[in-house]
Structures are given as C-alpha cells and as structure tokens.
Amino acid sequence: MSDLFEIEACFPENEYWQWVEVYEDKVICQFDENGVSRHFHDIDQDNLVKFVMIHRDPEQVKPLTIPITNGRRLIHFYRGKKLMSIDGTEKRFFRAPVVGYQETKNGTNFKVLMMLHDNGEVVVIDD
Amino acid sequence: MAATLHFRVTYGPSADPTVETTDAADLNLLSADLGSGETPAAYPIISPDEGTNYSYERWFRVYVVDMGGSSRIQNLRIYADTATPSTGCTIKYGDSPTYATPVATASTIATSNIPISLPSENLYIGGSAGGYMDTNGDASDYGVLQLSVSSTATVGGNAQISLVYDEVA
Numbered sequence: 001m002s003d004l005f006e007i008e009a010c011f012p013e014n015e016y017w018q019w020v021e022v023y024e025d026k027v028i029c030q031f032d033e034n035g036v037s038r039h040f041h042d043i044d045q046d047n048l049v050k051f052v053m054i055h056r057d058p059e060q061v062k063p064l065t066i067p068i069t070n071g072r073r074l075i076h077f078y079r080g081k082k083l084m085s086i087d088g089t090e091k092r093f094f095r096a097p098v099v100g101y102q103e104t105k106n107g108t109n110f111k112v113l114m115m116l117h118d119n120g121e122v123v124v125i126d127d
Numbered sequence: 128m129a130a131t132l133h134f135r136v137t138y139g140p141s142a143d144p145t146v147e148t149t150d151a152a153d154l155n156l157l158s159a160d161l162g163s164g165e166t167p168a169a170y171p172i173i174s175p176d177e178g179t180n181y182s183y184e185r186w187f188r189v190y191v192v193d194m195g196g197s198s199r200i201q202n203l204r205i206y207a208d209t210a211t212p213s214t215g216c217t218i219k220y221g222d223s224p225t226y227a228t229p230v231a232t233a234s235t236i237a238t239s240n241i242p243i244s245l246p247s248e249n250l251y252i253g254g255s256a257g258g259y260m261d262t263n264g265d266a267s268d269y270g271v272l273q274l275s276v277s278s279t280a281t282v283g284g285n286a287q288i289s290l291v292y293d294e295v296a
Binding site: 012014030035036037038039040041076077078079080081082083084085086087088089090095098127 | 128129130132134151152153154155156163166167196197198212218245247285286287288289290291292293294295296
C-alpha cells in the first residue's frame with residue numbers, strides 16, 4: 001500500500017480540505033495539479049483501502065480517516081448555504097465539505113456525517 | 128470550484144411571466160406583483176381593521192449559473208431565522224412545480240409558516256423529492272413566499288432567508 005505521507009497534494013484557492021483515496025497499489029488526491037476535482041463517482045469504493053480527508057495545513061490539522069470497513073458506504077458532498085435578507089441588504093455564502101458513511105444494521109439505515117470547517121474544526125451533524 | 132446558484136424571481140401573469148435573469152436583488156413581499164428591486168415603503172401591505180391582509184406571492188427558483196465542475200446539486204432546503212419579522216406579520220412558504228399568477232389573497236401554495244430551523248428537503252427539483260440539477264441553466268421548482276398581515280401588525284421587520292443545498296463533486 002502506498003504511504004499517505006509521501007503524497008504531495010495540491011489545494012486550489014479557497015479549498016481547505018480534500019479527500020485522498022488510498023488503494024492497494026496507488027493513492028489518488030481529489031484535486032490534480034490544475035485544481036480540477038475528481039468526481040465522487042470516480043471513487044472505486046469496492047477497492048478502497050482507506051479514505052482520508054486532509055487539510056491544507058497538515059501541521060495544525062490532523063488527517064481524518066473515514067472508517068469504511070464492514071460494508072459501510074462512503075458519503076462526501078459539499079454543504080452550501082446561500083443566505084439573503086428579504087430586503088436584500090445582506091447576502092452571505094458558506095460552503096464546507098461533509099464526509100461520513102452510512103451502513104445498514106439489523107435492517108436499519110444509520111448515517112454518520114461530519115462537517116469540516118476551514119479552520120480545521122470537525123463537527124458531527126444530523127443531516 | 129464551488130457551484131454558483133442564483134435566486135431568480137418570476138412575476139406577472141402565468142400566460143406571460145417575467146423571469147429575472149440575475150440573482151434577486153431582494154425577496155421583498157409587496158402589495159403589487161413586481162420583480163425584485165422594489166421596496167415595501169413604496170408598496171406597503173396595509174394592516175386590516177380585522178381579519179388578514181396578504182402580500183402578493185413572491186415566486187422564485189434556484190437557478191444553476193455554473194456547476195463549477197460538480198456533478199449534482201440536490202437536497203434544497205429553505206428556511207428563515209424568523210417566521211414573524213414583526214408583530215402580527217407571518218411569512219408563509221410552499222413550493223410548486225409549475226408557475227401560477229401571483230395572488231394577494233391567501234395562497235394555496237405558501238400555506239405553512241416558513242421553517243425557522245433546517246428542514247428536510249422542501250424545494251423540490253422536477254416535482255418530487257430526491258431530484259437533482261446537473262447542468263448549467265437547470266432550475267428548481269418554484270418556492271413561494273407570502274406575508275400575512277393581521278390587525279395587530281406593526282410596521283417594518285426583516286428576515287434572513289437561507290437556501291441550504293448539497294453539492295456532489
């Protein structure tokens with residue numbers, strides 16, 4: 001297996017986190033050297049050994065490994081929020097990656113989701 | 128790169144609606160069926176002596192300007208920081224897959240108080256839950272807002288409307 005710490009990840013402007021796919025024979029970062037993102041559907045979940053979220057400041061923020069064993073299905077998306085006051089005087093935008101997994105236990109579907117903030121904070125969210 | 132989404136207002140008769148082509152300047156709720164950029168001071172809703180008066184419905188859609196390299200936009204949710212921007216005034220919300228001429232009587236679409244915390248999907252895409260947008264130029268169903276004004280209403284007030292969505296890389 002490739003060593004996660006040998007990779008050199010490229011972070012586009014305004015992106016603080018990215019995923020790293022670890023397979024038996026290779027490691028693939030979410031963003032290429034041109035800042036182009038892989039798609040979630042590009043991830044080969046059947047052969048994934050490890051799925052890690054890394055921050056652009058690895059000295060301050062430790063990598064976050066998503067446990068994808070035991071048939072768990074990976075979740076990753078960006079949660080966007082566009083806010084505007086009715087009178088239009090205030091407009092704001094927020095976007096952060098959400099990562100986690102879902103699994104079925106005894107016929108019940110469970111989901112674990114974490115929102116990853118720019119400053120490295122990780123917050124478990126309901127949905 | 129993040130996807131770019133607009134709130135785009137539609138107004139006018141259903142036979143010949145006007146569809147704004149830029150992000151809404153505001154979502155003001157008025158006594159006239161007009162586009163964004165008009166003020167409640169110019170088009171106030173008068174507090175009734177009894178019963179309830181209503182603003183014209185404000186119809187809008189979420190429009191994809193640029194997918195930003197992502198593959199899907201989905202799970203659209205609309206809520207506000209308050210459903211009562213001032214005493215005696217309530218913001219109602221609903222959604223519809225098809226446009227209808229805005230009314231200033233009790234809406235048959237915007238029938239519920241706007242949620243004040245993150246709801247489950249409440250602005251559908253393609254007429255039902257679970258839909259998604261994946262191409263520049265795609266739009267959601269219509270969100271409809273209306274202000275109900277009672278006899279106890281006080282002047283002024285504002286609210287923050289939030290759109291929360293999921294963007295899949």
